[in-house]
Amino acid sequence: MQARLALTQVRQLTKTVSLARNEAGVSYLVVERDNSEAIISLYGAHLIHYAHARQPWLWLSQSAKLDGTRPIRGGVPLCWPWFGPSPERVGLGKPQHGFARTSTWTLDGISEEADNTLLHLSLRDNAQTLATWPHPFELELDVRVGDELTMMLTTRNTGSTPLVYSGALHSYLQTQAPELVKLAGLGSRYIDRLQDGANIEQSGFTLDKAVDRTYTAPSAHIIDIETGHTSLKLDNHQADSVVVWNPWKEGAATMADFDDDGWKEMICVETAITDPAGITVDPDEEHTFGFILSQKA
Ligand code: BG6
Numbered sequence: 001m002q003a004r005l006a007l008t009q010v011r012q013l014t015k016t017v018s019l020a021r022n023e024a025g026v027s028y029l030v031v032e033r034d035n036s037e038a039i040i041s042l043y044g045a046h047l048i049h050y051a052h053a054r055q056p057w058l059w060l061s062q063s064a065k066l067d068g069t070r071p072i073r074g075g076v077p078l079c080w081p082w083f084g085p086s087p088e089r090v091g092l093g094k095p096q097h098g099f100a101r102t103s104t105w106t107l108d109g110i111s112e113e114a115d116n117t118l119l120h121l122s123l124r125d126n127a128q129t130l131a132t133w134p135h136p137f138e139l140e141l142d143v144r145v146g147d148e149l150t151m152m153l154t155t156r157n158t159g160s161t162p163l164v165y166s167g168a169l170h171s172y173l174q175t176q177a178p179e180l181v182k183l184a185g186l187g188s189r190y191i192d193r194l195q196d197g198a199n200i201e202q203s204g205f206t207l208d209k210a211v212d213r214t215y216t217a218p219s220a221h222i223i224d225i226e227t228g229h230t231s232l233k234l235d236n237h238q239a240d241s242v243v244v245w246n247p248w249k250e251g252a253a254t255m256a257d258f259d260d261d262g263w264k265e266m267i268c269v270e271t272a273i274t275d276p277a278g279i280t281v282d283p284d285e286e287h288t289f290g291f292i293l294s295q296k297a
Contacts, residue, residue: 001039001049001056002030005066014110016117024067029107031117031145038117038145043068045105045121045141048075050149050293055229057149057293059174059266062259070102073172073257074266076151077101078141080167081133083243083274089164090133098167099132100139108140116146125158135163142290152237152290157281164280168243168272169291175265176228178207178246183226183269185219186242207267210248214274218242224296225269231296236271238289243270 007020007028020028028048031038039049048066050058060074071077079097086094095102103123111118123129123139130136136159144150157163175181188203193212200213223234223242236242245268247255252263271291273279281287 001037001051005039005048007039014112014117016112017110017119022066026066026068029119031119033117033145035147036145036149038143038149040119040121040143041066041072042105042107042121044072044078044101044103045123046072046075046077046101047143047149047151048072050145052147052149052295056174057227057230057232059172059262061257061262063257065257068104070257071097072101073255075172077170078153078167079170079270079272080139080153081135081137081155081163081165082278083166083168083272087166087276087278089278094132097170099129100167103129105141113144113146116144116148119143119145135159135161137163148292148294150290150292152288154286154288155279155281156286157283160283162280162282164278165287166273166275166278167289168270168274169289170243170268170270170272171234171291171293172266172268173225173227173232174229175267178264178267180228181207181226181267182224183244183267184224185222186215186244187217187219189217190215190244205244207246210251211244211246213244214272215242215244216240216274223269227267233294233296234269234271235292235294236289237291238287239271239273239291241272241274243272243274244268245270 064073078100080100138156140154190213
């Protein structure tokens with residue numbers, strides 16, 4: 001993966017983490033453990049690769065732009081402080097999925113735990129974010145890499161008025177073939193963006209066409225995912241919904257950074273906060289949501 005990304009090591013930071021750069025000068029954190037590996041771009045605090053026992057769990061488009069000029073297609077983009085098109089409360093026409101995924105984050109620290117590597121990254125309001133969204137904030141991402149992959153995003157309100165946000169950890173999972181994909185635990189209610197936001201009641205899931213759905217009542221904790229390569233479980237924490245997306249052939253063809261055949265080997269299962277009311281965080285308070293992705297026993 002490092003060769004594919006043309007990364008050059010800058011320096012070893014800890015036993016398992018090194019800092020690397022690509023040709024465009026974008027910094028990456030490379031985590032190498034005995035049984036797991038991960039790569040995080042500081043542009044977007046974007047986890048672009050995680051593999052367990054040499055098996056990648058995340059999909060990254062071969063044609064993803066990795067030069068810091070646009071959101072990265074694949075891995076786990078952070079959608080924040082809104083999910084999808086900007087809501088009315090923010091002002092229409094602002095960047096889709098917010099600006100966390102196109103901001104440059106700071107590495108605050110690395111903890112070498114017995115069985116995991118824990119990376120702490122952060123983003124604070126700055127002139128650019130305030131021009132788009134006038135709220136002081138501190139955002140913290142914890143990524144724990146080991147036999148499981150944990151990502152937790154904490155929003156802290158450092159301003160003096162309530163902060164309202166929505167978002168998603170927009171995971172692109174690597175799959176083998178659409179017909180082998182199985183998802184369980186999504187619940188039976190979803191909003192279908194491909195049917196003008198219709199509310200649908202239907203249980204069971206088959207991937208045989210484009211899907212862009214927000215499941216609004218997923219099972220409390222665990223979503224079972226069969227990718228064809230492996231069986232995973234996604235344990236969501238303080239999210240109100242799960243978004244499932246695959247653009248299929250026609251949709252992929254409209255995106256320059258989406259390989260033409262990429263839709264055959266991915267599915268997005270996103271840990272999301274999509275309630276239009278959002279989450280309100282009072283001054284000096286914080287709110288965390290995220291997931292644990294692990295192999296099913
Ligand atoms: C999904 C949305 O979460 O993200 C889709 O439900 C959207 O509607 C997709 O097309 C990709 O968004 P983007 O901005 O990364 O192209």
